[in-house]
Amino acid sequence: MKVERDLHMSRGNGETSYASNSRLQEKSILKTRPVLHEAVAAAHAASLSSAAGAMVVADLGCSSGPNTLLVVNEVLGAVADRREDLMMGGQQPPVVQHVQFFLNDLPGNDFNLVFQSLELFKKLAAAKDKGESLPPYYIAGLPGSFYTRLFPDRCVHLFHSSYCLMWRSKVPDELARGTVLNEGNMYIWEATPPSVVKLYRKQFQEDFSLFLKLRHKELASNGQMVLTFLSRKNKDVTHGEVSYMWGLLAQALQSLVKQGRVEKEKLDSFNLPFYAPSVDEVRDVIRQSEAFDINHIQLFESNWDPHDDLDDGDLVLDSAQSGVNVAQSIRAVIEPLIAHHFGDHILDDLFEVYARNVAKHLQKVKTKYPVIVVSLKARRAPKCHANDRCHSFTHGQFV
Amino acid sequence: MKVERDLHMSRGNGETSYASNSRLQEKSILKTRPVLHEAVAAAHAASLSSAAGAMVVADLGCSSGPNTLLVVNEVLGAVADRREDLMMGGQQPPVVQHVQFFLNDLPGNDFNLVFQSLELFKKLAAAKDKGESLPPYYIAGLPGSFYTRLFPDRCVHLFHSSYCLMWRSKVPDELARGTVLNEGNMYIWEATPPSVVKLYRKQFQEDFSLFLKLRHKELASNGQMVLTFLSRKNKDVTHGEVSYMWGLLAQALQSLVKQGRVEKEKLDSFNLPFYAPSVDEVRDVIRQSEAFDINHIQLFESNWDPHDDLDDGDLVLDSAQSGVNVAQSIRAVIEPLIAHHFGDHILDDLFEVYARNVAKHLQKVKTKYPVIVVSLKARRAPKCHANDRCHSFTHGQFV
Numbered sequence: 010m011k012v013e014r015d016l017h018m019s020r021g022n023g024e025t026s027y028a029s030n031s032r033l034q035e036k037s038i039l040k041t042r043p044v045l046h047e048a049v050a051a052a053h054a055a056s057l058s059s060a061a062g063a064m065v066v067a068d069l070g071c072s073s074g075p076n077t078l079l080v081v082n083e084v085l086g087a088v089a090d091r092r093e094d095l096m097m098g099g100q101q102p103p104v105v106q107h108v109q110f111f112l113n114d115l116p117g118n119d120f121n122l123v124f125q126s127l128e129l130f131k132k133l134a135a136a137k138d139k140g141e142s143l144p145p146y147y148i149a150g151l152p153g154s155f156y157t158r159l160f161p162d163r164c165v166h167l168f169h170s171s172y173c174l175m176w177r178s179k180v181p182d183e184l185a186r187g188t189v190l191n192e193g194n195m196y197i198w199e200a201t202p203p204s205v206v207k208l209y210r211k212q213f214q215e216d217f218s219l220f221l222k223l224r225h226k227e228l229a230s231n232g233q234m235v236l237t238f239l240s241r242k243n244k245d246v247t248h249g250e251v252s253y254m255w256g257l258l259a260q261a262l263q264s265l266v267k268q269g270r271v272e273k274e275k276l277d278s279f280n281l282p283f284y285a286p287s288v289d290e291v292r293d294v295i296r297q298s299e300a301f302d303i304n305h306i307q308l309f310e311s312n313w314d315p316h317d318d319l320d321d322g323d324l325v326l327d328s329a330q331s332g333v334n335v336a337q338s339i340r341a342v343i344e345p346l347i348a349h350h351f352g353d354h355i356l357d358d359l360f361e362v363y364a365r366n367v368a369k370h371l372q373k374v375k376t377k378y379p380v381i382v383v384s385l386k387a388r389r390a391p392k393c394h395a396n397d398r399c400h401s402f403t404h405g406q407f408v
Numbered sequence: 409m410k411v412e413r414d415l416h417m418s419r420g421n422g423e424t425s426y427a428s429n430s431r432l433q434e435k436s437i438l439k440t441r442p443v444l445h446e447a448v449a450a451a452h453a454a455s456l457s458s459a460a461g462a463m464v465v466a467d468l469g470c471s472s473g474p475n476t477l478l479v480v481n482e483v484l485g486a487v488a489d490r491r492e493d494l495m496m497g498g499q500q501p502p503v504v505q506h507v508q509f510f511l512n513d514l515p516g517n518d519f520n521l522v523f524q525s526l527e528l529f530k531k532l533a534a535a536k537d538k539g540e541s542l543p544p545y546y547i548a549g550l551p552g553s554f555y556t557r558l559f560p561d562r563c564v565h566l567f568h569s570s571y572c573l574m575w576r577s578k579v580p581d582e583l584a585r586g587t588v589l590n591e592g593n594m595y596i597w598e599a600t601p602p603s604v605v606k607l608y609r610k611q612f613q614e615d616f617s618l619f620l621k622l623r624h625k626e627l628a629s630n631g632q633m634v635l636t637f638l639s640r641k642n643k644d645v646t647h648g649e650v651s652y653m654w655g656l657l658a659q660a661l662q663s664l665v666k667q668g669r670v671e672k673e674k675l676d677s678f679n680l681p682f683y684a685p686s687v688d689e690v691r692d693v694i695r696q697s698e699a700f701d702i703n704h705i706q707l708f709e710s711n712w713d714p715h716d717d718l719d720d721g722d723l724v725l726d727s728a729q730s731g732v733n734v735a736q737s738i739r740a741v742i743e744p745l746i747a748h749h750f751g752d753h754i755l756d757d758l759f760e761v762y763a764r765n766v767a768k769h770l771q772k773v774k775t776k777y778p779v780i781v782v783s784l785k786a787r788r789a790p791k792c793h794a795n796d797r798c799h800s801f802t803h804g805q806f807v
Contacts, residue, residue, distance in 0.1 A: 062560045062561050063560030107560035108560075116523045116524050116527065117524070120520055120549060121519055121520045124515045124519060124551035125515050125516070127515060127551060145557065145560070147550075147552075147557070147559060147560065149510060149548040149549060150519060150523070150550075151546070151547075152547075152549070153526075153546075158544065158546070159546060160508070161461050161462030161506035161507075161546065162461050162462070162506060164462060164508075
């Protein structure tokens with residue numbers, strides 16, 4: 010598997026596409042609004058005081074679908090609000106700041122679909138915007154992995170990323186080599202040996218640390234970052250909610266193995282480039298990076314079924330329907346990876362079995378995704394003068 | 409016809425795609441290398457002295473195919489050369505400047521194809537680059553018409569555009585309204601009435617003037633612009649080489665009208681959003697804009713047949729083959745417009761007839777495209793202090 014080639018949401022806007030099945034991610038964006046708006050205000054202030062001509066905002070892992078432009082919409086609204094706040098507070102309104110968006114995802118993402126929806130988005134935004142409060146804005150697409158450099162030094166004021174940072178840059182090398190270390194599974198589940206858990210955790214630590222280092226170089230002074238991704242409540246990684254998500258899909262594949270439709274070796278060699286960390290694990294890597302201060306860190310929960318809007322209670326009203334809904338939302342995300350490894354002839358049957366497995370599970374317990382939202386502010390390395398020696402950051406984090 | 413939706417090169421990389429049929433444009437990019445390299449040197453100097461963190465380069469009308477990244481390659485090479493020149497001259501080597509590219513085209517362009525070829529491009533560029541001379545670079549896609557704003561104020565150091573600025577923002581309103589003003593033609597040809605010529609010329613003047621005004625706002629101090637596009641040698645626009653190009657295609661459509669395969673009304677209502685200006689017409693609009701100084705302006709000629717590399721002589725060796733070659737190169741550019749207006753069932757036959765018409769014409773006279781290359785430097789409006797009045801630019805060009 011090659012993550013940069015095979016990891017992308019299902020293309021187009023048909024029934025099984027990501028564009029039509031991303032309600033979960035939409036709910037999460039709306040839930041993290043207050044945190045995002047605060048970060049936008051701080052990033053906007055940073056952009057006004059810098060020499061840059063515009064506020065630069067990047068959405069990392071933008072995908073293609075309504076959520077892609079929902080983020081743009083939220084940020085534009087927050088900039089407009091910020092401007093109004095300043096004026097209401099009797100302050101001189103700041104010069105009209107242009108906003109430049111970069112929508113980033115892996116090169117396999119359907120950027121054409123995003124670009125073709127821009128005209129309609131702009132019309133809708135202009136129609137909603139009764140006054141003249143929306144700032145002028147520009148939207149570019151930026152293909153590439155966020156585990157590589159994406160921008161020149163110190164030019165971005167705000168990074169946003171939603172539902173992406175649980176994806177790893179690769180399957181841990183030892184797992185990818187072909188020796189069967191995690192038989193019958195595709196991620197960490199009940200029977201997974203501790204050595205495999207360790208490999209996954211190490212991959213997360215390396216990836217997230219690299220991510221922070223890269224973004225720090227790209228952020229302007231006082232630059233902000235809001236990251237939302239799947240997390241883990243359980244200290245024990247083999248029993249988390251996300252483990253169930255992949256565990257039940259592995260079970261569905263096992264059923265197909267039993268029917269002789271999938272080779273056992275195929276399943277055993279399939280490992281996801283994925284890790285859902287706990288809040289403590291996330292906090293540890295941020296502290297060790299020494300590159301960011303945490304403005305805000307929080308865990309919230311989101312129903313597994315994206316169409317279940319009941320926030321209270323532990324009851325699943327229609328578990329069969331919820332099973333189908335969950336299967337569809339996971340399929341939109343994972344279909345290209347599955348199709349590349351197993352072939353696309355198994356897709357329909359696999360996700361039918363998966364829907365049934367999920368339904369059975371939901372009858373026992375209403376499962377919710379733990380989602381972490383973390384808001385960070387870039388620390389700036391002290392400027393070194395030619396004859397000075399900088400002692401503050403000597404661990405290579407700012408190299 | 410809606411230019412923003414229908415005007416794009418043929419997608420993909422199949423036999424009739426633009427990617428496989430853009431040798432003409434490739435030859436032009438190579439021919440204008442010295443002018444481009446000079447502009448890159450000036451833009452690079454401007455970016456070093458500005459507060460910006462990187463040199464920002466935009467290719468307007470990038471299309472999708474090998475030429476898209478050929479431009480990126482040329483600019484990167486020129487930046488590396490510039491760095492070496494400075495060091496050879498005994499100067500302190502400048503700080504390593506990052507280069508940020510924006511590849512712009514209309515939203516219908518196949519950006520996915522471009523983005524998916526980036527990885528290979530980066531590998532090839534790194535392999536060719538023996539030393540460490542290539543600067544770090546980043547490539548984004550920017551959908552939108554260059555007859556609208558594309559960037560925040562003063563953030564671009566170099567604009568490049570190749571084989572695009574002969575396309576208009578729209579068909580002149582009076583022609584688009586439906587009254588038949590230019591019977592049997594799709595562009596200006598021998599029987600075109602002077603009133604229609606006037607409409608096309610006016611559309612060019614308005615578009616090009618708008619283009620200069622928009623880009624001027626977006627260019628940083630001492631920003632540069634290199635524009636290459638189809639032009640006209642003949643003072644008389646009804647007899648230019650480009651008129652033949654479209655005239656013979658109109659003739660091919662007339663043949664299909666005679667066969668009853670195309671309705672006459674369809675042909676009469678088809679008008680191209682196109683105008684090939686003379687050097688004088690181009691120079692006049694630049695002067696009137698008061699926004700740019702001309703570094704360089706020049707007309708060169710390029711054989712109509714993209715595979716004919718004989719620069720001298722007036723002989724076409726194999727006119728039948730050249731007819732086919734020309735038809736293919738034009739088809740790659742115009743196919744989406746034709747298909748949208750006439751339906752795609754006529755495409756194969758139409759371009760077969762066209763190839764024969766072109767072959768017949770080439771037996772009489774070896775036709776060459778006149779191509780204009782103009783290199784411009786942005787003038788900066790004097791800064792106004794709060795109590796001053798600026799008298800220099802009062803015509804609204806810098807508003």
